[in-house]
Amino acid sequence: MIKILRNWCEGLVIAVIISIIIEMLIPDENNKKYIKVVIGIYIIFSTINPILDLINYDINFENYINIDTVQSSSSVKDYADSIRKVYINGLENDIKLEITNLGYKVNNINILFDKDYTNVEKIELEILGKNEKINNIEPVIIGKEELKDESYEDIEKILIEKYAIKKENIIIK
DSSP states (O other): OHHHHHHHHHHHHHHHHHHHHHHHHSOSSTTHHHHHHHHHHHHHHHHHHHHHHHHHOOOOGGGTSOGGGSOOOOOHHHHHHHHHHHHHHHHHHHHHHHHHHTTEEEEEEEEEEOTTSSSEEEEEEEEEEEOOOGGGOOOOOSSOOOOOOOOOHHHHHHHHHHHOOOGGGEEEO
C-alpha cells in the first residue's frame, strides 16, 4: 500500500513538473489558454488515475495474512446443526423451568421434532417427583406400602397449551 502511495506521489510530481516546463516553453499567444486546459486535464487525470486503479485493484490478502493459521469456515450444514442444538437446549431449559415452577423435579427431557424442526412431535419427561415442603411430610406406614399413582395433569396442561402438542404425545415416567 505504501508503494502504491509513493508511486502515486511520484507520478503527480512528475506531471506538475512537466506541465510547468510546457507552460514556460509555450509563447504567449491565443493558444496558450487551450494548452493550459489540456495540462490541467493531464494533472487531474494523473491525480485521479491511481485512485481509479485502487477501485479496480484486486487486493490479495495472502500477502497480509498467513493463510495457514486461518481455519476455513464451517459449512452451512454445520451452522444449521449448531442452531438446532441451541434451539433444542433452549426449549428443554424452558420446559424444565415450567415444570420446576410447578414444584416437580425433572431428571431428563427428550424432545422429538419433525424433520424440519418446526413442530414438536413428542416430549418424554422423567420426573423424580414433586418437591414437597418440609412441613408437608406424610407419615410413613410400615408394613403396608401404598403406591401412589401420581397424576401429572398440570404438566400435561402446560405442555399442551404452550407447545401445542397432543396429550398422547406426552410421556411422563
